[in-house]
Amino acid sequence: MIEASLHCFSVCRSRSIVQIHATIKFEPAKVNIFNKDCKRNGKDATCMAAIACLNVTTKTPHFLTQEVALKYTAFIDERRYAARAILDETNDKHLHKNISVLSGIELCDHIYFHVFETTDYMRPVVFTLEYGMLYPDEGPVLDDGWPTVVKASLSFWNGCDEDERCIPDLTIHSTPDIPDAKEYCHMVLQTPESLCGHHAMALGSGRVIQSGRRRLAVDAVLRNRGENAYSTQLNITYSHNLHFASLTIKDNSDIKIECGNKDNVNHNKVCNVSLPFFRSQAEVAFRLEFEFSRSVFLDHVQIVLSANSDGEEDAMTIHDNSNAIFHQLKYEAELLFTRDSSLTHYEIKASNSLEKHHHISPPFNFTFQIQNLGFFPVLNLLLNIEIPGVTKSGNRLLELIDFYIDQKEGTFCTAPNSIAHKRTYSEDLSHYPQLNHSNAVTIPVTCRVNLQPYKQLNVHISGVLRTDSLKTVKFKSLALVTIASIALEASSPMFLREDKSVRHIILEITKEDDYVIPIWIIIGSTLGGLLLLALLILALWKLGFFQSERHKRKEEGEQEPNGKALEER
Template identity: 45%
Template sequence: MLIQCSVCVLGMQHCFNFDTKKYKIIEGSKEAQFGYTVQQHEAGGQKWLLVGAPFETSGQHQTGDVYKCPMNMRAKTNCTRLNLGKVSLNNVSERKDKMRLGMTLTSNPTDHSFVTCGPLWSYECGSSYYSTGICSRVNEGFKFSRTIAPAFQRCETYMDIVIVLDGSNSIYPWYEVRDFLVNILQKFYIGPGQIQVGVVQYGSRVVHEFALNDFRTVEEVVEAAKTIDQRGGEETRTALGISVARTEGFKRGGRKGAKKVMLVITDGESHDSPDLQKVMEDCNADNITTYAIAVLGYYNRRGINPEAFLKEIKYIASDPDEKHFFNVTDESALKDIVDALGERIFSLEGMNPNGTGFGLQMSQAGFSSHIVEDGILVGAVGAYDWNGAVLKETRHGKVIPSKSSYLEEFPEELKNHGAYLGYTVNSVVSAKGKRIYLSGAPRFNHTGKVIVFILKNNGNLTILQSLKGYQIGSYYGSELAPLDIDGDGVTDYLLVAAPMFFSKGWERGNVYIYKMTKRTLFILEGSLEISDQNQNSRFGSAMAVIPDMNGDAYREVVVGAPLEDNHQGAIYLFYGQLSGIQPKYRQRISAAGLSAGLQYFGRSIHGMMDVNEDGLVDLAVGAFGAAVLIWSRSVVRIQTKITFEPEKINTFNKDCRRGGKDVTCMSSIVCLGLDARTPLQSHRVGTVLIDERRYPPRASLNDNDRQQQTRNLTLWRKEESCENIQFYAQETTDYGHPIVFVVEVGLQSLDEGPVLDHSWPTTFRTELPFWNGCEGDESCVPDLVLQKRAMWALCRHQGTLVGSTEGVVESSRRRLVVDARLDNRGENAYGTTLNISHSNNLLFSSLIVKDSDAQIECRAEDRERNERICNVSSPFMRSLAQVSFRLEFELSHSVFLDHVRVVLDAARFPHTLPYKGHTHQVPVKATVLAVIYNSVFLPFSCINVQIQNLGFFPVSDLQLTVDVFAVTMGGNHLLQITNIDIDRVRGRSFKYLLVLSTTPNHVSPEDLSHIPQLVSLPHVSSAVVVYTQVPRQIALDMSVSQMTEMSFIPETG
């Protein structure tokens, strides 16, 4: 019986934390991909939502940018663009177009700054553009503070080149030299971060034509070179020109760290050659690389041997000569060495020294970022030929692990796979308080990988563990979410996403749950579960760990699925608990349920701040061209208490009348209290009912002398509220089972106010027992004693074999009787039952109660197991009561065993108490009536025998032996049985085995003329027929159909 008090939920099916009725959509440019990233941020004492728009334009360039949007409860929000796309790296020929600034956003709550990255930021190096990526740190006042570019490296063309021109009178024609100068300058990659050029002209004296920092483009330098005139001079003072270039030329606009290159062009031996040795030693000390060009026009025009001149020029050129020394026949031939000179000055950009591939030139650093105590980690997916790397920048400088650091987990044979290590970066804190880094490589070996590693600030990287993906193309490791579930500062779990995981024919996605051990090892525990809808989902494209939402002190996880509902998107909320993250989601919020215009809702998620100041974190979710703020709802628990007066139902004490009958009146007090995290103004509505699934019911609510099964109640006060509910109980046969009160609680409003804590029960069960009439409060102590006796003699014609304990069952003796008596020598026995079972060769016939007022009612039968359950004196067997009864059984005609067995058990409620039972088993045998008819036809050619089983039972292993005595005194066999025919006259089928004896082959001479007849000797011709089973009521014919005469030689006198 069930009494139910239900505090109505008015249609609520689940308890959800996030309010899907009240939310705020901040719209932006879809073309700019506004909403690609979102980050809650506090700065200047205000709460802001940072929104990345990586396709935003700055002028004619698609640089990307970040917006700041105030987080408040106002209906309209105006966001402000930060114009971070205008930030540049000094002294670099940069390319900002399509750099995707805002693709990465990371807030730093410690100093209220944030970092945003443009991983496709590029700069020009020679003929190449290197996409090393760039990040910008923005301070609390939303002002750019510094640039983070750990993968940036100076170009190979970061050179200061000073050209030393011989302008003496011997140079002719001058325009050839000037044309050469213009041509070679057009080969130079002049610009910020690349080449600077200065020109010095000498003869008898030295003149600076222009300094290194006078011009910043090729066009400017070329135009200046076209205006250089020949200064002339009677002497060629090469040593002086080189010395002035070293001491003055490289200081006029020279840059620290730039490679120093000097290009000397002359047509004759120097007049100050004794000074050359000292000058060149100084150049070598300053790490100046010198290229020297000997113009032989003057020598060739006059037929002079240039050997001494060439020797001097080779001395000026840096070693080796074959790379740094040139000579041309005359001034007009200078144009022929322009390309060769350019190739020698500029080696192939970007390649490693052995020419095998790229290092950090295409890093795309900033594809992911993660702020740590002493700096920032950035993922560089394009580093080391797109195998990827993790770089770090601290206040002390860059931390760049070598390529060899990754070789153990990213072997060379897989270098062409493009693992994309650094696609995401994060960190965990071990049980010892040590920070350990994580990074995902979703394309490794096509299945993905996550590495767990330590990175020291000297660049040493040690990989501690790797986690591998399970499906090709699943993008395992593209998102990571460490989870400190109890907030103690130590990481407990790691969530690894594979958003492209293919399942059931769809790109559904998967999120794996790893538990972190005390040794900082990650062990797979399972995966998160989402809806069973067959659709593309990309579940795991974004993940966010958020603070506790339901008051249990455990953190929660929100996971995005931006492709669900035909690319409208959805997010899933998963609760934390003591044993870890709950794999079944608690709430699914779909974009379709918020606004029909939303797309790719769930592409980014962040939740760390309370926006509406209700004490709970509110959620920010990115979408295509929008950011959505979703408010949280308070979580409450309804405390329920039920008491009864009196504490037990005593149906022996009928103290009131209902419906013209004497009944027992009772009262229940239902108290409800609200346990909430925040102030509330809610009321609860309830319905009290009795759900008694029998007629008439054992209990009903009081209502004007009528049976009333339901009643409504409303509790308005915030503090604990109680209500007295009257009911009554009437006479019943079921005293063993208590009445169960069930209180179901809920809240009235669905659209506003709190929600119920899912972990707290909304159904409360309380049992109200019946008084049992015994001395003990809780239960009676009966003492059931069962006695029985089986009797064959009570059935007609039954008996036993003489000298045997076995029962003999003859054809007409087929009944067994068991007499039994059940005594209760203790207190009342509620729910007394008698359990009867027997062997398969018995058929239950009847149960007869003898000379007793007690009733035995058999209510359940299991024919396959030969069992039945019978109630004794329902509802209870009184103290000192007894009941005698007789059981009768028939013996089966189809099942035959060597025994009969009857088992009786007596039990009472509760059935966990031990049974008191008896087993009676008797071995039995069955007699068989077999009749044999025979006829013999002489001579002994055929003998017919008929066998009949006239009994009611089959016979097993019946043996029939046929002997033919046809043997002489001398032991000679005269006849031998050679064949027996067996046939069934009527009845069922049977089986038999025929064995013919073997007659000895020995024959001896013997005179038979004086012998009147044959004699019976031990040696006979015989046949044995063994019938393995002869069914009852069957007749068989057996014919000895053939006997063969034995031949022998008679004895002669």
């Protein structure tokens, strides 16, 4: 051990001990992302220089003017695939170089590099310089424990004031494209404004989704009235009856808004606005489109847009960073309501007709069909059918024998009550052209219907006409008018374009006259016929129609001698 110490002492006395001092500074001092002053690889970039200075000092007097061979490695410490900064000389992140330095004299190298457009302007670029003796086994030796690495951070200038504290002022404004009641009345129904008051009162203060509509659009404008806003994000939250469809930038703006693809269970979208920063005094107009959900139906819509950034916005201006849309909705029901009847006309024969009748005849079948042609379900639709069955005097004109619907689920009906049969009464209905709910006792049928999109409901009613009553009452032509209507309650989120949609089934009944010819008409007709016959016979006798054959031959015999006498002359 004593020998090793003596060896080190002899070596150290023959080789000088030096210290290497290294510094790094940048020109300019920060990356100006707003100034792209050069092109590299066909791209706009910001060109800069790192000034690496090395100085060698020693405590040995005879070594003050000697040259020292050094080596250094400069590299940009970027642990990412696409580096933000690249060295010009090597077109890479690393540079190796050997230099000679005079003791006590600082030597500075300019290492040129460039910075590309990037989305990460918050974290600085780290520049590292590693240095040491080029020939560690010869000449001066580096002081034991002396540092051999120096690092420097290069920050990005954020474009804000000298204190580099950005204070943005974000504002957002949005407008949905769904009309209110008056706008719907004027644009869709094309009704004069003076007549829109009734529709506006019926629809209330909500917004109207007209039939056939599947999408909802929101036009929005995002502005920054303050300083640059870094890492600006747009948050979009919407109700569960909507699905996010698209975001489109308007007016050919160069500002980009990129939204994540994942639509999570909270119905929220997070979008990055013009990464890495949203410029001062910039604005961007865009349109959001949503699709209505097939599985979730709500009587309202809610969309909340909010903007935030990494900047510290003033408390006096932060209130306009969000904009909430909330509207009660009224959906226009897209229903097709039709009716059909197997019997539209029936004639009652006279009593002396050869045609035979039963007491209850003939049969009829009424069918009412409701189709939901729309995208939204129609709930609690009221169907009301009134069939004129009994006259005011109690004569029963028809009888219902069956009633059924082909969709049991979601439909609740009150079946028609059978009316007790009473004996028929003589009644004059000739002054009634038709019987309906206003002048007859009707048989009511009421249903509460729930119709899912693209589904239909059929209501079938069958019955028979009572010919015994129809023969008893007096009329020549009588129309039995069945009235069916569908309606929605005022509290329903759906509405019909007409307050009440009404359909009629008209069953026309006619009767042959049943009468007896009076005796005086028979006697008068007989006497008239005999007199006409006598006059005819007299006329024929005068014309010789009734002369005998013998009388004709006698006249011919008298004419023959007279003829011969004339010939002899």
